Amino acid sequence: MADYLFILNPNSGTSIGKNIDSVARAIEAFAKKTDNTSHILFTESPGHASELVRQNKESSPWKAIVAVGGDGTVNEIAQPLLGTAIPVGIIPVGSGNGLARHLKLPLRFDQALNRLFTGQAITIDSGLIDDIPFFCTAGMGFDAYVGQLFSKQATRGLATYVNVSFNAYWTYKPQQFTVDGKKLDAFSLSFANAGQFGNNAWIAPHADLQDGILDQCTISPFPKWFGTSLAYQLFTRQMKPSEYISYQAITETIIQTERPPVIHYDGEPLQLETTRIKVSVRPKSLNIIV
Structure with a gap:
């Protein structure tokens, strides 16, 4: 059994904001079915995802900290994890989902969850623009x-x-x-x-x-x-x-x-x-x- 921290952005580009409670329940049910444990937090404002990661990244040996949102949410969650061993997971529900598409991750919610729980971690580069x-x-x-x-x-x-x-x-x-x-x-x-x-x-x-x-x-x-x-x-x-x-x-x-x-x-x-x-x-x- 592995612990996953999910951070949901209610303001992502799709209808997730209107269905945030059902999304959270679906994550919990899918995690339980696959013998994993899900911990779910919600962002409240721009930059809040990074703050949540900094506050919680040491609280458990996370299998992954998961962005449920678009590229902006992925960015906020990934920034505090640069140079650490903790992987980022992506459930792509944003407007563009550029990184998920490049990585050929599933865009369907259930398929993305399945990939998260069965996938492997790779190490990628990152860029800096004005730090x-x-x-x-x-x-x-x-x-x-x-x-x-x-x-x-x-x-x-x-x-x-x-x-x-x-x-x-x-x-x-x-x-x-x-x-x-x-x-x-x-x-x-x-x-x-x-x-x-x-x-x-x-x-x-x-x-x-x-x-x-x-x-x-x-x-x-x-x-x-x-x-x-x-x-x-x-x-x-x-x-x-x-x-x-x-x-x-x-x-x-x-x-x-x-x-x-x-x-x-x-x-x-x-x-x-x-x-x-x-x-x-x-x-x-x-x-x-x-």
């Missing part, structure tokens, strides 16, 4: 702009994200960055530990969570007609170097901007207060159940 850990993707430019707009919407999910992205596309203007001393204009600047943003939008199809590098994807300014091609490549896993898209394998880079930028890390937007942003990788820093 903030991320596990899937991070970046600045259009993706961060959309993330900021999306975070203000009353409803979540793919349809809302597509609508926000489409409207933003027509008004967004590329920005100027200085990357390791070289000036460039870019539509977006992304750093991929995992291969996708979520919802199977693959920004870096060849990204590997265990190779000790980040895939830097720079999308240069392009004519409006290219947007359809770009979206098609993203959602068909066909992004590749071209006239407007370039890739670079990095372990560390320094970006400077004219004004403090909005960034995103694992889909969470953040307005920085600095114009100098360091991005780096931490190889083999997190254990995760797959």
Whole structure:
């Protein structure tokens, strides 16, 4: 028998918030059926998941501490577990579920629970952007702009994200960055530990969570007609170097901007207060159940 700590985010992208009691009961029943013990806690505000992990990670020899939520919840739970032996488990019920999709974890609730209790732990890399850990993707430019707009919407999910992205596309203007001393204009600047943003939008199809590098994807300014091609490549896993898209394998880079930028890390937007942003990788820093 093993002890699992489940941390549920009632505000994740699916209907979990409306059914949180039944979700908790389902977890308890499934754990009991498989001769495991479940301990369930609920988040109450942004950042609360990290606090709950810090408060409870030493209270039992946990088989895993499990994020029941989206990539933001996974991020909050994983941050305090960096460099520890305790694995993160994922029950993906968020808007995009980028890390779960990259790891080919089941998206169905019952199948995800079964994988959690029968899976094995692997060790993956993590990234840092301005000293903030991320596990899937991070970046600045259009993706961060959309993330900021999306975070203000009353409803979540793919349809809302597509609508926000489409409207933003027509008004967004590329920005100027200085990357390791070289000036460039870019539509977006992304750093991929995992291969996708979520919802199977693959920004870096060849990204590997265990190779000790980040895939830097720079999308240069392009004519409006290219947007359809770009979206098609993203959602068909066909992004590749071209006239407007370039890739670079990095372990560390320094970006400077004219004004403090909005960034995103694992889909969470953040307005920085600095114009100098360091991005780096931490190889083999997190254990995760797959």
